[in-house]
Amino acid sequence: ENGSAAAIPIDPRFDIAYVTPVTIGTPPQTLYLDFDTGSSDLWVFSSHTPESQVRGQRIYSPEKSSTAKLLAGHTWSILYGDGSGSLGNVYTDNFTVGGVTVTSQAVQTAQQVSYSFTSQSEIHGLVGLGFSTLNTVFPNGQLTFFDNAKSTLDSPVFTADLKWKKEGTYDFGFIDETKYTGEITYLPVQTDPGYWTFTSSGYAVGDGAFHPASIVGIADTGTSLTYLPAEVVTSYWGQVDGAVDSDYYGGYVFPCSSKLPSFTFGVGPANITIPASYINYAQITEGSPVCFGGLQSSSWLGVNIWGDVALKAAFVVFNGANPPTIGWAKK
Numbered sequence: 176e177n178g179s180a181a182a183i184p185i186d187p188r189f190d191i192a193y194v195t196p197v198t199i200g201t202p203p204q205t206l207y208l209d210f211d212t213g214s215s216d217l218w219v220f221s222s223h224t225p226e227s228q229v230r231g232q233r234i235y236s237p238e239k240s241s242t243a244k245l246l247a248g249h250t251w252s253i254l255y256g257d258g259s260g261s262l263g264n265v266y267t268d269n270f271t272v273g274g275v276t277v278t279s280q281a282v283q284t285a286q287q288v289s290y291s292f293t294s295q296s297e298i299h300g301l302v303g304l305g306f307s308t309l310n311t312v313f314p315n316g317q318l319t320f321f322d323n324a325k326s327t328l329d330s331p332v333f334t335a336d337l338k339w340k341k342e343g344t345y346d347f348g349f350i351d352e353t354k355y356t357g358e359i360t361y362l363p364v365q366t367d368p369g370y371w372t373f374t375s376s377g378y379a380v381g382d383g384a385f386h387p388a389s390i391v392g393i394a395d396t397g398t399s400l401t402y403l404p405a406e407v408v409t410s411y412w413g414q415v416d417g418a419v420d421s422d423y424y425g426g427y428v429f430p431c432s433s434k435l436p437s438f439t440f441g442v443g444p445a446n447i448t449i450p451a452s453y454i455n456y457a458q459i460t461e462g463s464p465v466c467f468g469g470l471q472s473s474s475w476l477g478v479n480i481w482g483d484v485a486l487k488a489a490f491v492v493f494n495g496a497n498p499p500t501i502g503w504a505k506k
């Protein structure tokens with residue numbers, strides 16, 4: 176059956192990440208996890224995480240769940256693009272999101288987490304919604320929550336309706352027509368190596384001319400910003416007074432008082448426009464006159480990433496049919 180769950184920004188000042196309530200085990204233990212279409216491990220802070228590495232996060236205690244089963248001899252270890260990471264062992268247990276239950280979901284319990292996770296008390300773990308081929312559990316890779324839930328959903332889809340500085344939703348199994356306007360444009364997805372990879376048909380800066388281009392990138396709910404080819408972001412920031420690509424700050428920064436253009440990207444014959452306000456990501460530090468851009472260069476990454484700055488401008492359908500496709504609609 177279908178389900179719907181909140182996507183809650185973890186910081187009211189700027190959208191660094193969104194968390195969603197889930198319950199694990201019997202009796203149910205509630206944690207708030209970061210749903211990440213850019214990875215495929217479901218891992219949680221747990222009773223196996225050293226106390227020195229836990230700072231306010233809720234934890235999952237398998238020993239308190241009558242339905243938890245250790246997946247003997249299995250371990251996992253993951254490293255993310257921002258250098259954060261975690262590792263540990265694996266249980267299976269009941270896992271519920273917005274009313275959708277998987278009875279023996281692989282839940283990866285952390286025995287180590289990097290400092291950036293320890294310091295982020297609002298994120299109690301991740302739910303990977305990439306393709307299961309990316310799962311890091313060894314020796315047998317595990318299925319994602321979505322892959323396990325698919326057969327019980329009316330339709331093998333989930334949708335992301337992320338919002339700017341507001342609570343949005345993830346829906347599972349159905350497409351809510353009230354959440355978007357016009358038509359959904361579906362694009363083919365390249366599932367190798369396992370991200371939701373699609374090709375954008377080009378871009379425009381503000382109300383300037385549309386530049387046709389093939390921009391291969393991934394739709395990634397777990398990434399805060401949007402990272403695009405250097406020539407694209409150079410032409411964008413070239414329109415902003417005082418914008419510079421700063422080694423010191425690690426990306427494009429600009430005077431907070433400067434006016435920003437919107438950014439439009441092509442999805443097939445259609446397009447999505449990211450409002451300027453979404454690209455004024457945040458002040459470098461509280462009260463600073465220097466602001467950090469929400470559009471950054473992907474040249475250091477080796478992959479273009481349509482992160483939350485882009486995704487929250489659209490209603491996005493992750494269609495897990497065979498073959499998978501990704502749908503984009505205005506809202």
Ligand SMILES: CSC[C@H](NC(=O)[C@H](Cc1ccccc1)OC(=O)N1CCC(N)CC1)C(=O)N[C@@H](CC1CCCCC1)[C@@H](O)Cn1ccccc1=O
Nearest residue numbers: 191192209211213214255256257259295395397398399400
């Ligand atoms: C461009 S890959 C950088 C990206 N991590 C970010 O976007 C973090 C997110 C964050 C959230 C909460 C607190 C701190 C940081 O935020 C920044 O890095 N920020 C935001 C704040 C800005 N001032 C600086 C830049 C990233 O590794 N995502 C992965 C999932 C993340 C990991 C960290 C925890 C939250 C979920 C993942 O999907 C990225 N992936 C995508 C494809 C392949 C491998 C891979 O690993």
